Amino acid sequence: MISRENILMNLGVPSDQAEPYLIGLIDELTARSLSVCSPMATCSVFFSPTIDPVAGVMAINEKTFGLNRMVAKAMHKSTSIALFIGTCGPDVEALSKSFMKKGEGLEGFIVDIIGSEIAEGVADFIHKRMEKLLAKENLKVTNRYSPGYCKWPVNDQQVLFELMGPHNCGITLTPSSLMIPVKSVSGIIGVGTDVVNAGYACAICDAEYCLYRDKKRQL
Amino acid sequence: MNNDELLLKLLECVEYGKVNKDAPYPPQMKGQDGADELTRQALAQGIKPADILDNALIKAMEKVGQKYAEKKIFVPQMLVAAKAMNTAMEHLKPYFSSGEVRKKGKFIIGTVSGDLHDIGKNLVAMIVEGAGWEVIDLGVDVGSQKFIQSIANHNGAVVGLSALLTTTMVNMKSIVMDIKAKYPGTRLIIGGAPVNESFSAEIGADGYASDPQGAVSYLNSLVA
Numbered sequence: 001m002i003s004r005e006n007i008l009m010n011l012g013v014p015s016d017q018a019e020p021y022l023i024g025l026i027d028e029l030t031a032r033s034l035s036v037c038s039p040m041a042t043c044s045v046f047f048s049p050t051i052d053p054v055a056g057v058m059a060i061n062e063k064t065f066g067l068n069r070m071v072a073k074a075m076h077k078s079t080s081i082a083l084f085i086g087t088c089g090p091d092v093e094a095l096s097k098s099f100m101k102k103g104e105g106l107e108g109f110i111v112d113i114i115g116s117e118i119a120e121g122v123a124d125f126i127h128k129r130m131e132k133l134l135a136k137e138n139l140k141v142t143n144r145y146s147p148g149y150c151k152w153p154v155n156d157q158q159v160l161f162e163l164m165g166p167h168n169c170g171i172t173l174t175p176s177s178l179m180i181p182v183k184s185v186s187g188i189i190g191v192g193t194d195v196v197n198a199g200y201a202c203a204i205c206d207a208e209y210c211l212y213r214d215k216k217r218q219l
Numbered sequence: 220m221n222n223d224e225l226l227l228k229l230l231e232c233v234e235y236g237k238v239n240k241d242a243p244y245p246p247q248m249k250g251q252d253g254a255d256e257l258t259r260q261a262l263a264q265g266i267k268p269a270d271i272l273d274n275a276l277i278k279a280m281e282k283v284g285q286k287y288a289e290k291k292i293f294v295p296q297m298l299v300a301a302k303a304m305n306t307a308m309e310h311l312k313p314y315f316s317s318g319e320v321r322k323k324g325k326f327i328i329g330t331v332s333g334d335l336h337d338i339g340k341n342l343v344a345m346i347v348e349g350a351g352w353e354v355i356d357l358g359v360d361v362g363s364q365k366f367i368q369s370i371a372n373h374n375g376a377v378v379g380l381s382a383l384l385t386t387t388m389v390n391m392k393s394i395v396m397d398i399k400a401k402y403p404g405t406r407l408i409i410g411g412a413p414v415n416e417s418f419s420a421e422i423g424a425d426g427y428a429s430d431p432q433g434a435v436s437y438l439n440s441l442v443a
Contacts, residue, residue: 012430013293021244022295096338103305105345106298112338154386176333176360176387 001121002030002114010113026110033092033114039122041086042167043130045191051076063159065188068151074142074198078190082130083160084144086122087169087184088115115183123185134191141197142190147177154178160186222266226275229257229307233279236299238306244299254303258310268314272351276307280350280435287432297432298342301349308349322353323442325376327369329361331394334387339411343379346431352438363397370402377438380424382411392422399423408437 007026008015050059053076056069060081067075075081092115099108123144131141148154157177161168171184179186220228231237232254235245239255252260261271283300286292314320326347330340337359348354355373357365370376378398382388391409398405408426409419410433419427428434 011294013295017293019295021246100338100341103302103345105302105342106295109294109298109338109342148384148386151385154384174333174335174360178333178335178384180335182335 002034002117004030006117007110007113010116011110025107029107029110030114033095033111033118036089036091036095037115037118038089038091039087039118040089040169041084041122041126042164042169043082043084043126044164044167045080045082046163047080049075049078049081051078060163063163065156065159066153067145067156071145071150071152074145075188075190075195077192077194078142079192080190082141082189082191083164083187084123084126084189085161085164085167085169085171085184085186086119086126087171087179087181088118088122089183090181092118093181093183119183119185123187127189130189130191131197139191139193140195142195143197143199144187144189146185146187157186160188220260222261222264225257225261225264226266226271228252229254229261229271229275230279230282232257233276233300233303233307234282236296236303238299238303254307255310258307262310268311268320271307272311272320276304277351280304284350284432284435287430288436294342294430297346301346304349305345323351324353324438325355325373326352326379326438327355327357327366327373327376328379328381329357329366330359330381330383331387331390332360332362333390334382334384335359336381336383339383340379340381343381343410343428343431343434347379347434347438350435350439363394366394366398367401370398370405377406377408377441379428379434380407380409382409382414385413388413388418391424395422395424406441408434410434 004026005015008018046060051072053069053073056067056072058065058067058072058075092111096108096111096115099111127144134141145152147156147160154177157173161173171179173179235248237245237248237253239253242253243249258271283297287297311320315322328340328344330337344354344356355369357369366378380391380394382391388411395407398407407424408428409424410428414427416427426437428437
């Protein structure tokens, strides 16, 4: 689940120039992070959403999401919408902070990256699991989208958590709609017979300042 | 070792990130004294703290910065060098307090309001400190008033704003405006994954750093 290549990429180190010491440190910290993490996730499916791809909005159970047009367009043929929340738990973050506090910036940075990888892995797990289960019903899934990305305002996180009710994996939201623990993920996945999981989507997104923009193409 | 040899060895330790004798990195220096032991030895030998700082530590970090700019090393090597530098600096702390040696200036840094991400900010703080600057770290979720208060307490400090998210980078604009309204002469730089040079210009900041070394280069250009 944790890719050494991704960690090196996030450290800005070309994989063919990684020193053996760094590889060893990454492997050691990966094992340590995995031993303290407590990944969990939850998912709820809502039927008959109302989606307006022109206005870029979606309503579920009378709650409205201000998706932008790109995300609404990706969702608009969905007959149901899965909301998901996942986390790697608080302990990986705590481990990273403890390294930083001791002045061990490299170790702290690597553990922080591993925390992000675990959280992303949780989201991947939900996505793939849903895809596999729904395929048996001849249903397909869309890409997954999260508030705060692809120009979908992050404050819709509040709506998402409201709809999920107590099924929140213990994650809380700050007034600025960020999740605590920070290494958490949330989002939506469209479900239907006529939807597409298009994979890489940066080419059709105009979010000029997105931190994930073409990230995997940079090295 | 005479004084020159000792300073050269210390420079090498910081450049290659040899923190202390027990440190396993770098492998080619295994078992040798590191920045910790050599700084103590240099002080015991009577080398002036200012000479240790100028002729070993800062020179080492300049070499690190140069190699990073030339893509000969990457962030991990820069971080271990900063750790070695900061270890050596611990021994010089009393001399900073007494005024015998001086930092290059003050740098106030914080992650802007609404944003809780601190890893990038911490890395910048670590490298900037290692480059000889006094760093005042205000933490995360920092709004205009806290920055302004800190500027009032640290006259002439340069300010660094960090943000990780597209949704929080917009808060940089109001913070820059508020600081410039109160302290027009304050130099401000911004950094973080979603921002860039043109965004920096757009919001009226004085500079943009794409990485910790970029922040050091900007700061050093102000005191050159």
